Amino acid sequence: xxxxxxxxxxxxxxxHAKLTGRAPYVHNLVLPGMLYxxxxxxxRAHARIRxxxxxxxxxxxxxxxxxxxxxxxxxxxxxxxGPAFHDQPILAIDKVRHAGEPLALVLASDxxxxxxxxxxxxxxxEDLPAVYDEVEAMDSPAIVHEVLRPAGTFPDLKxxxxxxxxxxxxxxxxxxxxxxxxxxxxxxxxxxxxRTQQVLHVPLEPFVSVAEPGDERLTLHTASQSPSFxxxxxxRLLGWPENRVRVQxxxxxxxxxxxxxxxLEALVAAAALIVRRPVKVAxxxxxxxxxxxxxxxxxxxxxxxxxxxxxxxxxxxxxxxxGAYADIGPRVTQKSGFTAPGPYDIEHVSIxxxxxxxxxxxxxxxxxxxxxxxxxxxESHADMVARALGIDPLEFRRKNILREGRPQxxxxxxxxxxxxxxxxxxxxxxxxxxPFERGSGTVKRGRGMAIGFKASISPTTSVAIVNVSxxxxxxxxxxxxxxxxxxxxxxxxxxxxxxxxxxxxxxxxHPDTDVTPYDMATLGSRSTYHMGNAxxxxxxxxxxxxxxxxxxxxxxxxxxxxxxxxxxxYGMQAGNVIGMGSFVPSxxxxxxxxxxxxxVTPFWMVGAAGVEVEVDTETGAVKVTRLINVADLGKALxxxxxxxxxxxxxxxxxxFTLYEQMQFRxxxxxxPSLADYKIPGMLDLPAVIENEAVAADEHGGPFGAxxxxxxxxxxxxxxxxxxxxxxxxxxxxxxxxxxxxxxRALRQQRGEPxxxx
Amino acid sequence: MSAETxxxxxxxxxxxxxxxxxxxxxxxxxxQRLGLNGARESCGQGLCGCCTVLIDGLAVSGCLYFAALLDxxxxxxxxxxxxxxxxxxxxxxxxxxxxxQCGFCTPGFVLMSRQLLDRQPDPSEDDIRHYLSGxxxxxxxxxxxxxxxxxxxxxxxxxx
Numbered sequence: 064x065x066x067x068x069x070x071x072x073x074x075x076x077x078x079h080a081k082l083t084g085r086a087p088y089v090h091n092l093v094l095p096g097m098l099y100x101x102x103x104x105x106x107r108a109h110a111r112i113r114x115x116x117x118x119x120x121x122x123x124x125x126x127x128x129x130x131x132x133x134x135x136x137x138x139x140x141x142x143x144x145g146p147a148f149h150d151q152p153i154l155a156i157d158k159v160r161h162a163g164e165p166l167a168l169v170l171a172s173d174x175x176x177x178x179x180x181x182x183x184x185x186x187x188x189e190d191l192p193a194v195y196d197e198v199e200a201m202d203s204p205a206i207v208h209e210v211l212r213p214a215g216t217f218p219d220l221k222x223x224x225x226x227x228x229x230x231x232x233x234x235x236x237x238x239x240x241x242x243x244x245x246x247x248x249x250x251x252x253x254x255x256x257x258r259t260q261q262v263l264h265v266p267l268e269p270f271v272s273v274a275e276p277g278d279e280r281l282t283l284h285t286a287s288q289s290p291s292f293x294x295x296x297x298x299r300l301l302g303w304p305e306n307r308v309r310v311q312x313x314x315x316x317x318x319x320x321x322x323x324x325x326x327l328e329a330l331v332a333a334a335a336l337i338v339r340r341p342v343k344v345a346x347x348x349x350x351x352x353x354x355x356x357x358x359x360x361x362x363x364x365x366x367x368x369x370x371x372x373x374x375x376x377x378x379x380x381x382x383x384x385x386g387a388y389a390d391i392g393p394r395v396t397q398k399s400g401f402t403a404p405g406p407y408d409i410e411h412v413s414i415x416x417x418x419x420x421x422x423x424x425x426x427x428x429x430x431x432x433x434x435x436x437x438x439x440x441x442e443s444h445a446d447m448v449a450r451a452l453g454i455d456p457l458e459f460r461r462k463n464i465l466r467e468g469r470p471q472x473x474x475x476x477x478x479x480x481x482x483x484x485x486x487x488x489x490x491x492x493x494x495x496x497x498p499f500e501r502g503s504g505t506v507k508r509g510r511g512m513a514i515g516f517k518a519s520i521s522p523t524t525s526v527a528i529v530n531v532s533x534x535x536x537x538x539x540x541x542x543x544x545x546x547x548x549x550x551x552x553x554x555x556x557x558x559x560x561x562x563x564x565x566x567x568x569x570x571x572x573h574p575d576t577d578v579t580p581y582d583m584a585t586l587g588s589r590s591t592y593h594m595g596n597a598x599x600x601x602x603x604x605x606x607x608x609x610x611x612x613x614x615x616x617x618x619x620x621x622x623x624x625x626x627x628x629x630x631x632x633y634g635m636q637a638g639n640v641i642g643m644g645s646f647v648p649s650x651x652x653x654x655x656x657x658x659x660x661x662x663v664t665p666f667w668m669v670g671a672a673g674v675e676v677e678v679d680t681e682t683g684a685v686k687v688t689r690l691i692n693v694a695d696l697g698k699a700l701x702x703x704x705x706x707x708x709x710x711x712x713x714x715x716x717x718x719f720t721l722y723e724q725m726q727f728r729x730x731x732x733x734x735p736s737l738a739d740y741k742i743p744g745m746l747d748l749p750a751v752i753e754n755e756a757v758a759a760d761e762h763g764g765p766f767g768a769x770x771x772x773x774x775x776x777x778x779x780x781x782x783x784x785x786x787x788x789x790x791x792x793x794x795x796x797x798x799x800x801x802x803x804x805x806x807r808a809l810r811q812q813r814g815e816p817x818x819x820x
Numbered sequence: 821m822s823a824e825t826x827x828x829x830x831x832x833x834x835x836x837x838x839x840x841x842x843x844x845x846x847x848x849x850x851x852q853r854l855g856l857n858g859a860r861e862s863c864g865q866g867l868c869g870c871c872t873v874l875i876d877g878l879a880v881s882g883c884l885y886f887a888a889l890l891d892x893x894x895x896x897x898x899x900x901x902x903x904x905x906x907x908x909x910x911x912x913x914x915x916x917x918x919x920x921q922c923g924f925c926t927p928g929f930v931l932m933s934r935q936l937l938d939r940q941p942d943p944s945e946d947d948i949r950h951y952l953s954g955x956x957x958x959x960x961x962x963x964x965x966x967x968x969x970x971x972x973x974x975x976x977x978x979x980x
Contacts, residue, residue, distance in 0.1 A: 072918075082914055082926060267956065549921070712960075715958070715959075737868060742956060742958060
């Protein structure tokens with residue numbers, strides 16, 4: 064017998080491949096006869112295209128072909144894609160909607176030739192009025208899309224409507240109780256507005272896809288988190304059956320929500336079908352800034368508090384800056400929108416959440432799917448209210464926290480959401496009830512906390528296959544993409560636990576849609592729960608078949624080694640036993656008018672952050688000296704990987720909190736490189752980072768587990784803002800919390816404000 | 821681009837090689853052509869460390885280094901196996917500490933950590949942070965890397 068596989072820090076299955084530089088990435092893929100494509104991009108934020116002159120580009124020696132939308136239309140008559148709306152053209156048609164939008168593709172055997180030629184493409188533009196701000200987009204005369212066409216792909220977005228002449232892609236509304244009456248009767252009413260900035264994922268392997276045409280077939284090698292979606296969407300664009308499109312995904316050099324749905328796949332597919340050669344498009348770091356970003360948001364939050372410090376009413380308005388193409392923004396708006404009031408027990412709630420088109424690069428999912436923006440608002444607000452009322456911030460949260468069994472704003476009852484234990488463990492780790500060293504001289508110390516929660520995505524499907532070979536070794540086939548989160552290892556552990564073997568004996572087959580079955584996508588921390596359940600069922604199916612085989616042969620399953628079972632059945636080392644499992648959780652859609660649902664999520668993720676900071680009052684510089692992450696992730700399948708997920712997410716969010724910010728001038732990104740857009744490095748690390756998973760069990764999860772990939776992001780930003788106020792008494796309501804922003808606030812506080820730059 | 825190429829000769833992971841290189845070709849492109857994918861161009865500005873290779877024992881950014889300049893040098897990449905085969909102490913320590921996630925930046929971290937330990941067998945945590953500050957990991961596996969470098973230092977001491 065083998066020791067338990069669950070709860071064991073099994074070393075990552077891919078350690079050797081990654082540590083020797085041999086792990087496969089699409090980044091390194093070269094196919095015989097392959098052409099490299101370089102994209103010519105729009106220099107305007109919003110403009111009609113009068114003409115594209117490719118003659119100079121075509122004249123560059125070595126250029127194989129230059130493609131524009133006119134060429135794409137010959138192989139794909141309606142070349143618009145997108146998970147929520149079919150709004151994004153493969154190459155711009157008639158107009159451009161953001162600076163950096165792809166206009167043409169230059170193909171050459173030498174990528175440097177293609178790059179030089181792409182720069183030689185001349186475009187005649189007629190500028191159109193542009194809109195960049197999400198709140199202005201609500202009633203701007205500048206309209207990004209004249210007509211909206213819903214995709215109708217996902218059940219949770221079936222209600223999207225086709226509209227004309229609006230920038231509102233989706234408006235989500237939730238009404239619970241009577242907020243107007245409750246505000247009228249409240250002892251105190253507070254209202255604050257918060258802003259978050261546009262940032263991006265920066266996977267170190269930039270977006271890359273290769274298309275390989277075959278006989279009536281097309282194979283895509285792509286750095287994608289959603290191989291099944293890519294196959295279905297490319298088949299739809301081509302009007303082909305799914306089985307003529309093959310999507311293969313090796314390891315990803317980071318994803319974080321960027322590499323979802325269609326990014327470069329439709330472009331390389333069209334190009335490869337036009338030229339009948341393999342085509343690779345690999346973006347540069349700069350080009351990532353034009354491809355997908357995280358939603359900037361404006362969040363207004365208003366609370367009515369009774370005489371006891373209880374929140375009795377809350378009104379939330381959120382405007383999400385989706386950029387020029389909706390991508391999955393409508394789901395961010397809706398699914399994250401319904402948690403906008405925070406993890407608090409509030410009787411009267413209203414939420415209005417709007418997905419807006421603007422003339423900025425598109426925004427989509429980024430590790431937390433809108434939750435970090437919301438937590439930024441409601442947990443900053445929590446401290447501001449508590450301070451104004453003279454209540455300790457921890458006490459204020461304790462008074463109001465949403466307890467097990469109580470209804471969340473949607474009406475769904477909280478289940479297996481350890482909000483209270485997470486808050487209490489954080490308080491204990493921070494020694495919140497003990498005196499705190501406040502610093503001296505020009506360096507002041509402060510501390511802050513924040514807690515957030517997230518619903519999982521629903522309803523989505525995962526399918527898995529377990530294939531036991533005649534020597535007793537085992538393959539696991541699933542389309543979950545290991546982009547660093549350790550899913551290969553976690554899935555192997557789940558199958559191994561059921562089959563009674565060591566996880567190390569299981570080979571996880573990477574996504575190949577010819578072989579691995581359907582999975583909705585690797586996103587939203589859904590894989591451990593959804594694919595984990597499918598894998599568990601597939602392994603149980605295989606185990607049951609092995610037991611049946613043993614019974615049929617009259618052998619005792621406990622004492623018969625697996626190879627013996629196969630030899631007796633087939634007369635030699637031959638055959639397979641194949642188990643299949645699929646999983647789709649139950650779900651009740653939110654009511655369109657009230658946002659109410661009896662079953663809005665299969666599980667809740669809970670994450671809290673506590674920080675200690677030093678603020679230099681002479682420079683405004685903020686140094687996080689201690690960062691504590693506490694989370695409810697159910698049962699930890701692999702404690703070491705869980706730890707890495709928590710701190711990794713929190714450090715990423717630290718960058719989004721303290722300095723990361725895309726800067727724009729007239730819709731142009733002015734800092735699209737790692738020289739001007741700083742991401743966290745070793746020297747930005749807090750001196751102390753602690754992670755804790757509270758003891759918990761998720762009833763519907765495989766062996767009690769649920770997702771954790773995003774949890775570490777939730778509380779970081781407001782915890783730091785709260786700590787800054789604790790240290791120096793200034794409150795920042797706009798991210799990022801740069802030294803300049805803090806210094807300006809300090810000058811303002813002293814009555815010596817700096818002039819605007 | 822330009823048709824101008826020249827022939828260079830150098831040693832790659834201990835083996836002599838010669839190659840025709842174009843004037844604009846960088847080290848990462850040449851290594852990829854030679855079938856070695858461990859050094860990867862990411863930021864393209866020498867800021868992230870993903871393209872790290874050792875040239876005559878010194879870590880450089882392969883994305884900023886002209887391949888033609890390799891003539892007569894000794895180049896070492898992550899693909900070089902230790903004489904005894906398998907993984908060296910640094911790689912072992914990275915595996916044991918789970919000091920990678922997506923793995924894209926990992927070869928650069930391993931090479932820089934080796935160089936650090938060659939120069940400073942017993943680095944403090946501060947030394948590690950400073951020495952590796954030019955290597956970026958977007959998965960932010962930094963705490964694990966720091967632990968791995970400390971563990972590798974111990975392993976090396978145990979060997980000698």
